[in-house]
Amino acid sequence: MTSPPLTNERPNILFVMTDQQRFDTIRSLGNDLIDTPNLDRLVERGVTFTNAYSTCPVCVPARYTFQSGSEPTRTDIYDNAVPPGGHEAVEARCGPYLGAAMTQRGYRTFGVGKFHTIPWNGELGYETVLYSEELYDSAAQRTGDAYASWIAREHPQFDWIEALMGERTEMYYMPQMSPLPPELTVESWATDRAIELIDADDDRPWFGLVSYIGPHPPFAPPLPFNRQYDPDRMPSPVTGKEEVDHLDQHIPWMNYAVFADEVDDVRARTLKARYYAEITYIDGCIGRLLDAVDARADSGNTIICFYSDHGELLGDHQGWQKESFFEASTRVPFLVSWPDRIPAGERSDALVALTDLFGIATTAAGGQDLRQGSDVLGLLAGSKAPRERLFGYHGRPGTVRFKAMVREGRHKLIWMANGGRRLLFDVVTDPHEQHPIQDEHPEVCDRLEQALTQELIDEGVTAALSDGSLLTFPYAIWPRERIYQFDRSRGVEGFPPLSVPDDTLRAPETKEPVHG
Structure with a gap:
């Protein structure tokens, strides 16, 4: 047994996740510009992991990593495109998805919110599942979406709205206000449904996932949260030299794709104010979840994990969106609490990742299955050592878009197949990653690149290799194209x-x- 002995009664487990929330957006963890009283409650309830990463920082693959407990090298999902039959293939390669794994362990399971599987209603094994996705590709999907159908049925006066979470396309990075009142947003709906499921009359322990769509753009908080933060009090984005910030061609390519290629600092500060307002609004929803848990007699034996699927550049490094291995994009909040078992209000600098969530749930349920994750509960009990290094991937192996991250100690290597370019940062002395040091420390780059190569060899990802080395392509400027996101x-x-x-x-x- 690699984890500490369990109590006689298995705990309830609640996973709460946001979408596109940076690691540095919790007040009690050092951001005194944002108001997050309920995330602060969670910080004090357990352990904060200050070096937590999304190892493929974009929606679809990030969600497959924690639902499967496996990295892209095994899910074969490296971006928002899933190979045909990929949803079923992931389960065939990696084993049952998290919902199914917890159901098999005798838990009452439910999931509410954004899942972003492909297909949109891909089976994950939850007994109860209520979808609320961002976009509707067909009339059948809008009808099948639990939130959109609830609006149509219970609040038809708002059903005319095409974009229930705010306008996209050319308005994607424009400050907005929600077209809905605060009690009818998708986050409020998900909170209400989750509380009902938490309070269901059932003797079994329960495992629930509540997956909020915000603060993913568009940044459209409801009234009055839209006017909570003064943009003139927001700091401007942190940038470095363009040849460093945009060495990864995905950043300028994505800027153009989402109509964010010419965002000045005034607009950037206003967007940050609306982004913070979204987080504060969701924080209130999370507070209602915490109140529902605290009202139960078994609240002390309830694990709560809070995390996000990835971060948001928010103008840092002259970029928007995610899909980058800069800290603002790939590093995430990661809070784990279990009052009966885990000390409160502590910090850990151990390297953890979304992949570890699978092991937290299955270990607590009494049937540990770590897959490619580490034993976080064993680490907290002192019976397991932290991982020495962490790998990240994005872009299809064997293409010019493939890139990878190696995080070890104070160093982080970003390697790109596009030109075989490398960036090395000391994230302790240079937390904003403005001063790459690969020229001063080529030996560190070489060692981390060799570790990456060996990991890909061990995982059988041959498309990323050529004659035992990393496959590279001549450096290219990617052609720009717009992304259109209508209903x-x-x-x-x-x-x-x-x-x-x-x-x-x-x-x-x-x-x-x-x-x-």
Whole structure:
């Protein structure tokens, strides 16, 4: 047994996750510009891991890592594109998904919120699942989405809204306000449903996942949170030299894709104010979850894990979105508490990752299955050593878009197949990663690159290799293209051609003109 002995009664387990929340957005952990009283409660309830990472920092692969307990080298999901049949293939290669694994261990299981599987309703093994996804690719998906159908059924006066979480496409990185009142947002809905499930009359221990869509852009907090933070009190983004910040071509490519290629500091500070407002609003929702847990007689024997799928550049390194191995993108909040077993209010600098969540749940349930994760509960009990290094991946191996991260001690290597370029940072002395040191310490780069190569060899990822070394390509500037994100469920595919501009003013279902 690699973990501490369990109590006679198995704990309830609640996983709470946000989407695109940076590691540095919790007040009690050092950000005195943001108000997060309930995340502060969680910090004091257990242990904060200050070196926690999303090893593939973008929505789809990050979620597959914790649902499967496996890294992209085994899920074969390295970006938001899933190979055909990939959802079933992940389970075939890695074993049952987390929901199924906990159901098999005798838990009552439920999941509420954003899952971002492909297909959108991919089976994960939860007894009860309520989906609320960001986008609806078809009318059938909007009808099948638990939140969108709830709005249509219970609050039809708002069903006309195409983008329930805020406008996307050219408005993706524009400050916005939610089109819905605070009690009807997707986060409030998910909280209400989760509380109902927490309080269900069932003698079994329960495992629940509550997956909030925010603070993922668009940054559209509801009234009055939209005016909580003064942009003039927000700091401007932290940037370095462009040849460093944009050495990874994914950053300028993505900036252009989401219409964020010309964001000045004034707009950046306003976006940060709305981003913080989203987090504060969600913090209130999390507070209601904590109150529901605390109201139970078994609250002390309830594990709560809080984390995010990845971070958000938020203008740092002259970039927006994620999919980068800079800290702002790949490092995440990671809080673990279990009042009956884990000391409160402590910090740990051990390297942890989203992959470790699978092991936390299965270990606590009495049937440990770590897969590619580390034993976090054993680490907290003092019976297991922390991992020495952590690997991250993004982009399809064997293509110019493949890149990787190696984090070890104070050093972090970012390696890119695009030109075989390398960036090395000392994240202790240079936490904002403005001063790369690969030229001063080539021996550290070489050692970490060799460790990465060996890991890929051991995992059988041959597409990333050539003659036993990392496969590289001539450095290229990627061609720019826009991403259009409209409500396809209602027949909206994009902007109309100039020849028929009035198509935008026609109701999608009837094509009848909409009059002002």
